[in-house]
Amino acid sequence: MLERTISRKVVEWLYGHGIIERSESNIYVYAYELLISSTISIFLILIASCVCGNIWYSLAFLLGFIPLRIYLGGYHASSHFNCYLAFLSVFLASVVLSYQIVATYGFRLITTCLLFIIAFLYAPVDAKNKRLPTEKKRKYRHISICLTGFDVILAAIDILPLSRFITIYYFSKWALIIFAVIPCLTRKFQR
Numbered sequence: 001m002l003e004r005t006i007s008r009k010v011v012e013w014l015y016g017h018g019i020i021e022r023s024e025s026n027i028y029v030y031a032y033e034l035l036i037s038s039t040i041s042i043f044l045i046l047i048a049s050c051v052c053g054n055i056w057y058s059l060a061f062l063l064g065f066i067p068l069r070i071y072l073g074g075y076h077a078s079s080h081f082n083c084y085l086a087f088l089s090v091f092l093a094s095v096v097l098s099y100q101i102v103a104t105y106g107f108r109l110i111t112t113c114l115l116f117i118i119a120f121l122y123a124p125v126d127a128k129n130k131r132l133p134t135e136k137k138r139k140y141r142h143i144s145i146c147l148t149g150f151d152v153i154l155a156a157i158d159i160l161p162l163s164r165f166i167t168i169y170y171f172s173k174w175a176l177i178i179f180a181v182i183p184c185l186t187r188k189f190q191r
Helices: 002-016 022-051 056-072 080-098 105-122 134-157 164-190
Strands: none
Touching (some): 022 080, 056 164, 105 164
16 A cells, blocks of 8 residues: 555654654544545546546536535445546546436436435445444535535526536536445345
8 A cells, every 4th residue: 555655654754853743643644645545536537537638527527526425425445546446437437428418407407316315315325444423424414415405406507508517527426326325235235
């Protein structure tokens, strides 16, 4: 795990310079590991977007995906590499599908309503390798319901133009739906 190795070196440097306490080291290692992993994920999407011919594809996808992903929960990969692969795959699938499908009014409304229902019933969706304490669950549930509610309103008033960027934005929502459903199905089949 390159991310953890780099994180440890950064934290050792911080400790060596008296910036952090030794007792806080594990927290900082974890935080820097997440920061590095998130940066790599976003960088991969930006590169893929350039390869696809338009840097704005990444912005459309990331705006639709990241804010809600934090609070909705769902599938989390078992390694950073698998996370990069899953994230890049859903982005590329969104771009490819945007050439075949247009996010019409009905598509937008169905997508956002389904996401709202998932948020209302299950948020935050626990993944076996990422559990949240009860206090955070309440807060994340509330935020995910508000964010998906905003998406429903945005879709219902239909002010966004029909474009590939908007379609990619809504496909990012389908990625969220899939990531939310995977842990639910996994638990159901393990019983």
